[in-house]
Amino acid sequence: MNKKVSVYRKEHFCAAHRLNNPSWSEEKNYAVFGKCNNPNYHGHNYEVEVKVTGEPAADTGFVIDLKYLSDLINETVIEKLDHKNLNLDVPEFLDTNPTAENIAMVIYDILRSKIDERMNLQVRLYETPRNFVEYPAS
Amino acid sequence: MNKKVSVYRKEHFCAAHRLNNPSWSEEKNYAVFGKCNNPNYHGHNYEVEVKVTGEPAADTGFVIDLKYLSDLINETVIEKLDHKNLNLDVPEFLDTNPTAENIAMVIYDILRSKIDERMNLQVRLYETPRNFVEYPAS
Amino acid sequence: MNKKVSVYRKEHFCAAHRLNNPSWSEEKNYAVFGKCNNPNYHGHNYEVEVKVTGEPAADTGFVIDLKYLSDLINETVIEKLDHKNLNLDVPEFLDTNPTAENIAMVIYDILRSKIDERMNLQVRLYETPRNFVEYPAS
Amino acid sequence: MNKKVSVYRKEHFCAAHRLNNPSWSEEKNYAVFGKCNNPNYHGHNYEVEVKVTGEPAADTGFVIDLKYLSDLINETVIEKLDHKNLNLDVPEFLDTNPTAENIAMVIYDILRSKIDERMNLQVRLYETPRNFVEYPAS
Amino acid sequence: MNKKVSVYRKEHFCAAHRLNNPSWSEEKNYAVFGKCNNPNYHGHNYEVEVKVTGEPAADTGFVIDLKYLSDLINETVIEKLDHKNLNLDVPEFLDTNPTAENIAMVIYDILRSKIDERMNLQVRLYETPRNFVEYPAS
Amino acid sequence: MNKKVSVYRKEHFCAAHRLNNPSWSEEKNYAVFGKCNNPNYHGHNYEVEVKVTGEPAADTGFVIDLKYLSDLINETVIEKLDHKNLNLDVPEFLDTNPTAENIAMVIYDILRSKIDERMNLQVRLYETPRNFVEYPAS
Numbered sequence: 001m002n003k004k005v006s007v008y009r010k011e012h013f014c015a016a017h018r019l020n021n022p023s024w025s026e027e028k029n030y031a032v033f034g035k036c037n038n039p040n041y042h043g044h045n046y047e048v049e050v051k052v053t054g055e056p057a058a059d060t061g062f063v064i065d066l067k068y069l070s071d072l073i074n075e076t077v078i079e080k081l082d083h084k085n086l087n088l089d090v091p092e093f094l095d096t097n098p099t100a101e102n103i104a105m106v107i108y109d110i111l112r113s114k115i116d117e118r119m120n121l122q123v124r125l126y127e128t129p130r131n132f133v134e135y136p137a138s
Numbered sequence: 139m140n141k142k143v144s145v146y147r148k149e150h151f152c153a154a155h156r157l158n159n160p161s162w163s164e165e166k167n168y169a170v171f172g173k174c175n176n177p178n179y180h181g182h183n184y185e186v187e188v189k190v191t192g193e194p195a196a197d198t199g200f201v202i203d204l205k206y207l208s209d210l211i212n213e214t215v216i217e218k219l220d221h222k223n224l225n226l227d228v229p230e231f232l233d234t235n236p237t238a239e240n241i242a243m244v245i246y247d248i249l250r251s252k253i254d255e256r257m258n259l260q261v262r263l264y265e266t267p268r269n270f271v272e273y274p275a276s
Numbered sequence: 277m278n279k280k281v282s283v284y285r286k287e288h289f290c291a292a293h294r295l296n297n298p299s300w301s302e303e304k305n306y307a308v309f310g311k312c313n314n315p316n317y318h319g320h321n322y323e324v325e326v327k328v329t330g331e332p333a334a335d336t337g338f339v340i341d342l343k344y345l346s347d348l349i350n351e352t353v354i355e356k357l358d359h360k361n362l363n364l365d366v367p368e369f370l371d372t373n374p375t376a377e378n379i380a381m382v383i384y385d386i387l388r389s390k391i392d393e394r395m396n397l398q399v400r401l402y403e404t405p406r407n408f409v410e411y412p413a414s
Numbered sequence: 415m416n417k418k419v420s421v422y423r424k425e426h427f428c429a430a431h432r433l434n435n436p437s438w439s440e441e442k443n444y445a446v447f448g449k450c451n452n453p454n455y456h457g458h459n460y461e462v463e464v465k466v467t468g469e470p471a472a473d474t475g476f477v478i479d480l481k482y483l484s485d486l487i488n489e490t491v492i493e494k495l496d497h498k499n500l501n502l503d504v505p506e507f508l509d510t511n512p513t514a515e516n517i518a519m520v521i522y523d524i525l526r527s528k529i530d531e532r533m534n535l536q537v538r539l540y541e542t543p544r545n546f547v548e549y550p551a552s
Numbered sequence: 553m554n555k556k557v558s559v560y561r562k563e564h565f566c567a568a569h570r571l572n573n574p575s576w577s578e579e580k581n582y583a584v585f586g587k588c589n590n591p592n593y594h595g596h597n598y599e600v601e602v603k604v605t606g607e608p609a610a611d612t613g614f615v616i617d618l619k620y621l622s623d624l625i626n627e628t629v630i631e632k633l634d635h636k637n638l639n640l641d642v643p644e645f646l647d648t649n650p651t652a653e654n655i656a657m658v659i660y661d662i663l664r665s666k667i668d669e670r671m672n673l674q675v676r677l678y679e680t681p682r683n684f685v686e687y688p689a690s
Numbered sequence: 691m692n693k694k695v696s697v698y699r700k701e702h703f704c705a706a707h708r709l710n711n712p713s714w715s716e717e718k719n720y721a722v723f724g725k726c727n728n729p730n731y732h733g734h735n736y737e738v739e740v741k742v743t744g745e746p747a748a749d750t751g752f753v754i755d756l757k758y759l760s761d762l763i764n765e766t767v768i769e770k771l772d773h774k775n776l777n778l779d780v781p782e783f784l785d786t787n788p789t790a791e792n793i794a795m796v797i798y799d800i801l802r803s804k805i806d807e808r809m810n811l812q813v814r815l816y817e818t819p820r821n822f823v824e825y826p827a828s
Contacts, residue, residue: 003519003550004549004550004551005515005518005519005547005548005549005550005551006547006548006549006551006552007514007515007545007546007547007548008545008546008547008548009544009545010543010544010545011544012680014594014595014596014680015594015595016568016592016593016594016595016637017595019199021197021198023197024197032198032203033198034205035634035635036635038635038636038637038641040568040636040637040640040641041568041593041595041637042566042567042568042595042634042635042636042637043566043567043568043569043593043594043595043596044566044595044596044597045596045597045680045681053551056513056515056516059435059437059438060435060446060447060511060513061433061510061511061512061513061515061516062513062515063515063547065446066514066545067448082587082594083587083588083590083594084590084592084594085568085590085592085593085594088592089590089592096199097198097199098199099194099198099199099200100145100204101143101145101194101199101200101201102194102199104143105141105143120551128564128566128597129148129597130147130148130149131145131146131147131148131204132145132146133143133144133145133146133201134143134144134145134146135142135143135144136141136142136143137142137143137144137191137258138144138276138552150404152318152319152320152404153318153319154292154316154317154318154319154361155319157475159473159474161473162473170474170479171474172481173358173359174359176359176360176361176365178292178360178361178364178365179292179317179319179361180290180291180292180319180358180359180360180361181290181291181292181293181317181318181319181320182290182319182320182321183320183321183404183405220311220318221311221312221314221318222314222316222318223292223314223316223317223318226316227314227316234475235474235475236475237470237474237475237476238421238480239419239421239470239475239476239477240470240475242419243417243419266288266290266321267321267424268423268424268425269421269422269423269424269480270421270422271419271420271421271422271477272419272420272421272422273418273419273420274417274418274419275418275419275420275467275534276420276552279795279826280825280826280827281791281794281795281823281824281825281826281827282823282824282825282827282828283790283791283821283822283823283824284821284822284823284824285820285821286819286820286821287820295612295613297611297612299611300611308612308617309612310619329827332789332791332792335711335713335714336711336722336723336787336789337709337786337787337788337789337791337792338789338791339791339823341722342790342821343724372613373612373613374613375608375612375613375614376559376618377557377559377608377613377614377615378608378613380557381555381557396827405562406561406562406563407559407560407561407562407618408559408560409557409558409559409560409615410557410558410559410560411556411557411558412555412556412557413556413557413558413605413672414558414690414828426818428732428733428734428818429732429733430706430730430731430732430733430775431733449772449773450773452773452774452775452779454706454774454775454778454779455706455731455733455775456704456705456706456733456772456773456774456775457704457705457706457707457731457732457733457734458704458733458734458735459734459735459818459819496725496732497725497726497728497732498728498730498732499706499728499730499731499732502730503728503730542702542704542735543735571751573749573750575749576749584750584755585750586757648751649750649751650751651746651750651751651752652697652756653695653697653746653751653752653753654746654751656695657693657695681700682699682700682701683697683698683699683700683756684697684698685695685696685697685698685753686695686696686697686698687694687695687696688693688694688695689694689695689696689743689810690696690828
């Protein structure tokens with residue numbers, strides 16, 4: 001029988017960004033991205049919710065120690081993104097548009113290599129309390 | 139490999155309603171629906187969370203522009219339901235009981251025809267922060 | 277020295293209402309109250325936050341037992357307003373417009389007579405998470 | 415076509431607990447569980463979110479009456495866990511470590527036998543707003 | 553007798569900023585402002601809570617129409633700050649450090665001249681859900 | 691003119707406690723404190739909101755650096771209370787009942803001596819999202 005449990009840990013960071021496609025004209029960028037294209041950037045308080053799914057270990061009752069997961073997210077994701085300009089300070093976004101979708105995929109890729117591959121991983125990223133994304137889709 | 143991302147947009151409306159089955163007696167309606175059957179209506183602040191799943195476009199990094207999705211929900215759903223009496227003012231509920239389940243299904247049907255059919259759609263409706271529903275079930 | 281502490285208890289109810297001044301024409305009511313004037317009503321999930329200020333008793337460490345305060349609010353306020361149409365079902369609003377301001381004042385008057393007069397009382401009422409009022413003003 | 419809807423009801427309880435594996439030494443327990451191993455216990459405000467999935471009944475528009483579901487959770491789960499020491503007062507945890515994972519599984523087992531087996535059931539348990547679990551995993 | 557009521561309206565904007573004192577060296581700025589001094593900026597989702605205190609009008613039951621207050625905040629404050637770089641795009645911060653304290657004072661000054669002087673005004677600004685300020689202090 | 695601003699920082703801890711007056715009989719303790727008197731303890735996720743009021747410094751724009759305030763609360767309050775049994779592990783409650791009122795007063799006393807006396811200080815403590823206290827009363 002399925003005894004898998006999902007565990008979630010939520011962390012936060014704040015960052016500046018702008019949405020822009022460098023292969024387009026200024027006019028097209030503004031037409032598509034509107035205020036989010038401001039060349040001087042704007043920013044958000046992002047919330048990252050990381051979901052890890054597996055069977056709890058018999059001796060601990062943990063799928064994964066949430067203190068360990070919290071430390072892992074902080075060391076590999078939050079350190080990299082917090083109080084940063086995503087477009088200028090984060091190599092992954094030098095040629096990738098930092099939409100919520102792309103930020104979630106970057107965070108997933110960072111964490112996937114650090115977490116036991118027998119466990120499923122999913123990342124939910126809140127850009128605001130009313131705009132958020134999830135990768136991979138379930 | 140699956141590169142699908144889900145994106146979510148949350149909007150709100152407030153409305154009056156009552157739960158009632160017109161083919162039942164008053165007594166049976168009160169027995170089944172209790173306070174929610176008040177003939178003078180009561181009401182809620184509803185939150186609608188719309189989830190759209192697809193692959194982000196290469197040139198924008200968007201599954202769907204959340205500004206566009208927000209405008210679409212406002213024009214087709216919020217305009218129709220906000221500050222309304224669901225039983226009296228909204229044709230879809232003239233002979234359908236406006237339970238959270240049925241309201242979510244009505245909202246889904248409105249939005250389904252407006253969103254690219256290659257994208258999955260799901261609607262979560264909060265009647266209160268402690269009572270909510272999701273359609274279709276995942 | 278001031279050893280006064282304020283204690284707060286939050287309760288909720290949902291209700292229908294409309295804003296209307298019966299001494300005005302329909303046109304004027306609509307011009308002033310807009311969508312809130314819908315003759316068929318709309319509704320909200322209200323949150324009531326009651327603040328009581330006094331010195332904690334030496335033997336209990338309580339200003340007022342929050343379980344007692346919760347029961348008092350439920351018996352005198354929530355029973356009266358929950359799942360009701362404020363305009364039609366609640367005598368206090370038969371000739372008083374059920375704005376958030378007026379609802380807060382009605383709740384204050386109900387509770388003031390039940391709570392030791394040496395304690396200060398204040399009521400905050402949330403009509404939505406973004407619209408709320410406080411009476412008396414501090 | 416799939417006409418299944420998921421409905422959710424959220425309830426809360428507060429409890430004390432400690433994480434401990436009695437077959438380990440004190441040192442090992444402290445090394446694995448850290449502050450959560452405090453022999454004098456610590457505690458949380460837990461939130462339980464219960465999800466029930468099925469087809470709405472034609473005559474009510476309900477998958478399951480949320481008032482009934484709320485009462486059921488309160489009578490079978492909240493009464494048992496609220497204001498308790500999970501390790502000492504709750505038989506299920508006499509030899510099971512009360513991690514969030516295990517608490518969610520215990521709550522699931524209690525509710526599963528009370529809810530129509532044609533309906534799917536899932537339990538999400540918040541230990542804090544930033545640490546939570548879901549069983550069974552979806 | 554005091555019949556004053558306070559009414560609150562909450563709006564939001566997102567913006568980039570950095571904390572910096574141009575009369576200091578880079579080293580001193582970094583020592584004082586730490587990560588908030590990033591020359592490439594970072595950003596936040598700000599929430600602005602505006603409190604207006606006065607007596608409700610007899611004919612409306614309103615201290616101030618919250619729809620009007622919402623429009624006023626949007627037209628004078630949100631338009632000016634939303635999706636902007638506070639340091640570069642907003643004249644008030646060209647020589648004022650955009651700390652939460654200073655942003656709240658700027659917002660207060662904008663609104664004070666637009667609201668009837670017999671009414672008290674107070675602004676609360678959330679930079680994050682855990683960091684916020686209020687001006688003037690009560 | 692008053693240029694004072696209040697700044698707030700919110701931190702959290704979780705702890706076990708019980709309410710009990712050792713000079714009373716078991717029966718009286720149970721009659722007064724009910725479930726909160728459980729001899730095996732229960733617990734909460736507490737949120738501490740610290741408010742400091744003063745004039746922003748001209749060179750920084752800060753009333754007090756919120757990073758400094760956060761560190762101060764963590765080092766002096768959270769370290770002392772987090773993952774503890776308040777009755778057994780915290781000397782201040784060996785003969786003081788750990789009601790929310792008394793916990794807030796203890797936190798205030800710890801912080802008062804560490805913060806410039808020209809600044810006003812107030813502590814709000816959430817025991818649950820619906821039960822909270824503030825000291826000193828304003």
